[in-house]
Amino acid sequence: MAAGAGARAKAAGALALALVLALAGAxxxxxxxxxxxxxxxxxxxVLQSWDPTLVNPCTWFHVTCDRDNRVTRLDLGNLNLSGHLVPELGKLEHLQYLELYKNSIQGTIPSELGNLxxxxxxDLYKNNISGTIPPSLGKLKSLVFLLW
Structure with missing residues (x-):
């Protein structure tokens, strides 16, 4: 009986650790x-639902996540947004689609997007992006669609 309790405690500990790691990623x-x-x-x-106090951004509009609650898609095209891209986007390591077409985003493409x-x-089509494509994007083996 004691061995079974120990195994359950280890399993519970592993589950708690996995939950903490998942929340840290989120x-x-x-x-x-x-x-x-x-x-x-x-x-x-349109980004009003993006509440930074929520643990999980998967509940935010225009954000799609996989079954492990990792961000895989941002659909921000044609939403009348302006401003610039941030290097922090490079931290979205599971991101597959970054759709920002038909806005008024300006500035350069952060080299950190090469981490994705x-x-x-x-898709950055019909924005005010300046500069050149960062060389770091050239190492993205999965990238099949680049429009800017």
Whole structure:
């Protein structure tokens, strides 16, 4: 009986550790998205649901997550947003789609987007992006769609 209790305690401890790690990941993703929100002007209030006090950004509008609550998609196209991109976006390590087309985003593409190893699509079409494509994006093996 004692051996069974020990195994249950170990399993409970492992589950608690996994939960803490998942929440830490969700918090860092939420922090990255909050940095983006602070850098953008949002006259239509479309990012109003982006509440940085929530543990999980997967409940925010225009954010899609996988079954492990990791951000995989940002759909922010044609929302009348202005401002600039932030380097913190490079922390969204599971991001596959970054859709920002038809806004008034300006400035350069942060080189930190080269950290997004799973990025398939980066759509910055019809914005005011300046400069060149950072060389770091050239190492993204999954990237098949780049429009700017």
């Amino acid at each position: 918090n860092s993703e939420g922090d990255a998205l909050s940095a983006l929100r602070r850098s953008l002007r949002d006259p239509g209030g 190893k799973n990025l398939i699509s980066l």
